[in-house]
Amino acid sequence: GDRHILNGAKRFITNGGIAGVYMIGAKTIDDDPARGISTFLVEPGWKGFSVGKAEDKLGLRGSHTTELFFDDVAIPAGNLLGEEGRGFEQIMLAIESGRIGIGAMAVGLAQAALEISMAYAYRDRAFANRQATQWRLADMATEIEAARLLIQKAAWQKDQGRPFRKAASMGKLFASEMSNRVTASALDIFSAEGGMEPVPVGRYIRDARLTEIGEGTSEVQRIIIAKELMKEADKMAELPGDRLLSVTMG
Ligand SMILES: Cc1cc2nc3c(=O)[nH]c(=O)nc-3n(C[C@H](O)[C@H](O)[C@H](O)COP(=O)(O)OP(=O)(O)OC[C@H]3O[C@@H](n4cnc5c(N)ncnc54)[C@H](O)[C@@H]3O)c2cc1C
Known part of the structure; x- marks a missing residue:
């Protein structure tokens, strides 16, 4: 009607x-x-x-x-948006883009946790020079950089009009789980001070936890990545035997 x-x-x-x-x-x-x-x-x-x-x-x-x-x-x-019966594809495309956004949010809040941790640690040279503090800060910065690059790559693929489902899921999965590790490390650096208002470490920890859920949980991202890998494996199986062997054996 x-x-x-x-x-x-x-x-x-x-x-x-x-x-x-x-x-x-x-x-x-x-x-x-x-x-x-x-x-x-x-x-x-x-x-x-x-x-x-x-x-x-x-x-x-x-x-x-x-x-x-x-x-x-x-x-x-x-x-009615577009054609009747095409909703699943339309919604999946919107969610794939949304995953890049949630991943970027996770990178941003982890970066904020790193920056306040650096400011806190470097106030006191002896504390900052402790190996435990140095290693925490180094790991936090390295993981954030890795997540940022994954998210930027997914966004670049989307901008280029290339398929980006796997890249968006990988970026969202890694960035959201990374933000949980990094915000937990921020609390380790601040210790009791970080659990008190107005220090925002508690807020970052709570925010990070939800980036693992919105736009699909970590389990769902792993399922999507594995499905995309299976498609790639099917393509590899179409290759002639010697070429397939060189792909699978390196
Ligand atoms: C802050 C926030 C904002 C949100 N905004 C929106 C929004 O604007 N619009 C909207 O529609 N939704 C929104 N959501 C909902 C969000 O998309 C869902 O909460 C999320 O996709 C998880 O679904 P669920 O909560 O129903 O969990 P469930 O699907 O009930 O999952 C429960 C648990 O089972 C696991 N699980 C489920 N299926 C499988 C499976 N096949 N294999 C292995 N494990 C599985 C999950 O990983 C999870 O650990 C939002 C959620 C949050 C937290």
């Missing part, structure tokens, strides 16, 4: 209640699990569309997160 009727709810929505437009994936074709989802643009204020209270989150408390509710919301046909 000339409209779709939307029913359901979705939790953990960033900028819920703030966004000027919402991109909603909903099932429109019941008997087709692969192509059954379509994407719609839903606007605030529409009848039947409501927003839950702001969540009291562990971390990333500077961003607003709510549940969304849809009760017989009438969506005009013109608000």
Whole structure:
């Protein structure tokens, strides 16, 4: 017909209640699990569309997160985004880009944790010259640099119009897990002082923890990377035997 009727709810929505437009994936074709989802643009204020209270989150408390509710919301046909049944691909593409963003967030907060750790350690030469402090700072800086390069590579591939699914998942996986190690090291350097307000180490630790969850957990990133590797292995298997051997044996 000339409209779709939307029913359901979705939790953990960033900028819920703030966004000027919402991109909603909903099932429109019941008997087709692969192509059954379509994407719609839903606007605030529409009848039947409501927003839950702001969540009291562990971390990333500077961003607003709510549940969304849809009760017989009438969506005009013109608000279907692209073709019906293409929603899964559209949402995956948006999430792949989002992973670069979460990875960059993890790099940024780890960098902030490193910088305050350096400032704290170098106030006291004897403390800064301790090997335990030096090794911590060196490892923190090295891991941050590695994560930054992975994220920059994923962003570059996207900018170039090249496939970037594996690069985005690798960058997000490594950067988010790295930010947990680096912020934990910042607490080791500050020790008790780092567990007290207003020192922001606790905030960085809580923020880092959630970068491992948003836009897909670490387990999900590993599944995606492994699937991409399997596709590469299938391509290798198409090569003639001697070439395959030289690829697999180095
Ligand atoms: C700060 C924040 C903002 C968010 N913003 C949004 C948003 O704007 N829009 C939105 O739609 N969502 C948003 N989310 C939701 C987020 O995408 C999900 O929380 C995340 O993808 C994990 O899903 P889940 O919480 O349902 O965990 P579940 O899927 O229930 O997973 C539970 C556990 O099982 C593991 N697991 C699940 N499946 C597998 C598997 N196949 N193999 C192995 N392990 C598995 C997971 O890794 C996890 O450890 C946000 C979340 C956070 C924390």
